[in-house]
Amino acid sequence: MSLRELKRARTRQALVDAAVELFERDGYEQTTIADIAAAAEIGTRTYFGYFATKEDLLFPENDVRLGAAVAAIAARGPGDGPADVLLRALRQVGEDSDDMTGRLAALRMRLIRQVPSVRGRALQIQLDAQRQIARHLAGAFPGQLDLIAAAALVGAFVGAVTGALQELLDTAEPEDPQQVRLAVQQATEIALRPWLAR
Structure with a gap:
């Protein structure tokens, strides 16, 4: 990573950290973009x-998670099935980041329930990602999946991850992110069992 890229990554993270602090302290609706920019020491x-x-x-x-799924599909081995590559991507994302298990994840789930604009953005991101992953999956496994079957498989995968996280992060930030990762992995394996059996 170049010095410029490193600086951009730090500024981006500073914005996210500032937003989390302000959303938790002042509330999502009460926090403005100007407030977040000021807290991160940049201009609006x-x-x-x-x-x-x-x-x-x-x-x-979001782009990192989508990229992990696409990369897992592209790097599939000869014995891998469609569900195997999705589960591998989920494990990789969990090992690389706490985005689905940490403080931000708990806040995000709470705001998805409470704030219509956040719920709408989450749904848009989820649907766009599902469609892209399904198209890559259908292209990688043409003998096993058409676009409809790939969409169903990816829908089951994303639904399992989302449903498990909603329950696990319902009240607060988890004390043990590893336990959350394992629970999400188990829930997803249950949802994908029909595809894993093939």
Whole structure:
């Protein structure tokens, strides 16, 4: 990573950290983009070079998760089935980041329930990711999956992850992120069992 990329990554993380603090302290609706930019010590105009909306701050690693799924599909081995590569991507994301198990994850789940604009953004991100992953999966396994079957499989996968996280992060940030990762993995394996059996 170049010095410029490192600086951008630090500023991006500073924005996310500032947003989490302000959303928890002052409330989501009461916090403005100007407040977040000021807390991260950048200008409001600079903020938009990192995030398009306030909602996007809650999903900073969405592209990383999508990239992990696409990479797992591309790196599949000869004995791998469609469900195997999805589960591998989930494990990789869990090992690389606490985005699905930490403080931000708990806050995100709470705001998805409480704030319609956050719920709408979450749904848009989820549906876009599901469609992209399903298309890659169908292309990688043409003898096993057409687009409809791939969409069903990815829907089961994403639904299992989302449903498990909603229950696990319902009240607060988890004390043991590893336990959350294991519980999500188990829930997803249950949901994908029909595909794993093939």
